[in-house]
Amino acid sequence: MTATATQPTQPTPASAxxxxxxxxxxxxxxxxxxxxxxIVLAFWDIDIEWDKVAQLPTDLVHYGALMFSDxxxxxxxxxxLQTWRSxxxxxxxxxxxxxxxxxxxxxxxxxxxxxxxxxxxxxxxAVIRAMPEVLxxxxxxxxxxxxxxxGALALAIGGIGTHAKWTYETIEAVPPGTAEAxxxxxxxxxxxxxWGLWPVAAPELMSLALYRFEINVRTSAILGLIGVGGIGAxxxxxxxxxxxxxxxxxxxxxxxxxxxxDAISGxxxxxxxxxxxxxxxxxxx
Numbered sequence: 161m162t163a164t165a166t167q168p169t170q171p172t173p174a175s176a177x178x179x180x181x182x183x184x185x186x187x188x189x190x191x192x193x194x195x196x197x198x199i200v201l202a203f204w205d206i207d208i209e210w211d212k213v214a215q216l217p218t219d220l221v222h223y224g225a226l227m228f229s230d231x232x233x234x235x236x237x238x239x240x241l242q243t244w245r246s247x248x249x250x251x252x253x254x255x256x257x258x259x260x261x262x263x264x265x266x267x268x269x270x271x272x273x274x275x276x277x278x279x280x281x282x283x284x285x286a287v288i289r290a291m292p293e294v295l296x297x298x299x300x301x302x303x304x305x306x307x308x309x310x311g312a313l314a315l316a317i318g319g320i321g322t323h324a325k326w327t328y329e330t331i332e333a334v335p336p337g338t339a340e341a342x343x344x345x346x347x348x349x350x351x352x353x354x355w356g357l358w359p360v361a362a363p364e365l366m367s368l369a370l371y372r373f374e375i376n377v378r379t380s381a382i383l384g385l386i387g388v389g390g391i392g393a394x395x396x397x398x399x400x401x402x403x404x405x406x407x408x409x410x411x412x413x414x415x416x417x418x419x420x421x422d423a424i425s426g427x428x429x430x431x432x433x434x435x436x437x438x439x440x441x442x443x444x445x
Contacts, residue, residue: 246392249315256316258319266357272328338356398410
């Protein structure tokens with residue numbers, strides 16, 4: 161049998177090759193230029209005194225020594241009480257905010273609420289996210305006064321903007337199989353949410369709710385600066401009177417309590433997301 165000779169492949173002429181166009185970097189360069197301009201204007205507008213910036217490490221060491229070299233431990237009880245009020249404010253705000261965020265965030269999810277409901281809700285969430293909790297508290301205190309409940313309401317309303325966004329994003333990330341099965345079997349929208357979406361999204365939502373509480377604990381101290389009570393108000397008062405030994409005790413209490421809450425909340429969130437660890441089971445022969 162005679163072998164058929166294979167004809168060599170002719171090289172493609174260079175003129176026939178299609179050279180891709182060079183990518184245009186005009187938009188990237190324009191964006192970089194705008195960002196650089198904003199940074200330069202920001203530094204220019206705030207009128208930085210660079211001599212004080214250079215002196216900042218020395219000042220930190222000086223005031224750190226005033227606060228922590230000999231703290232006034234006699235104020236420990238009052239500091240713990242005010243910290244408890246801040247934590248209570250954060251907890252109430254977290255509960256109210258999570259409940260409202262869940263009720264409003266689920267209809268804002270793609271495939272759950274109609275577009276005429278979804279878009280206005282997302283716009284409201286964006287507006288709330290643009291308002292810091294301090295500003296919300298200032299608006300609320302004209303009605304409720306300078307009370308810890310004002311801080312709790314500010315934390316609840318301020319948390320809706322972020323937590324509701326987390327809620328509808330979590331719902332949208334749920335695999336559609338179970339929800340479609342419930343819908344195909346004739347389930348209503350409520351039944352689709354209850355049996356098709358909630359069982360899968362609940363662990364993530366509960367984890368986010370605990371994370372919201374952690375954020376509120378830190379923010380509650382800031383809200384105290386405007387006089388709604390808690391450890392923040394106490395910090396403001398003693399800082400204004402330059403009683404640094406008391407300020408040191410307050411800072412120590414805030415740091416310790418915040419770290420304890422973060423550790424406990426983090427452990428609970430890991431347990432929710434990962435499930436209970438399986439203990440060793442004896443092999444049955």
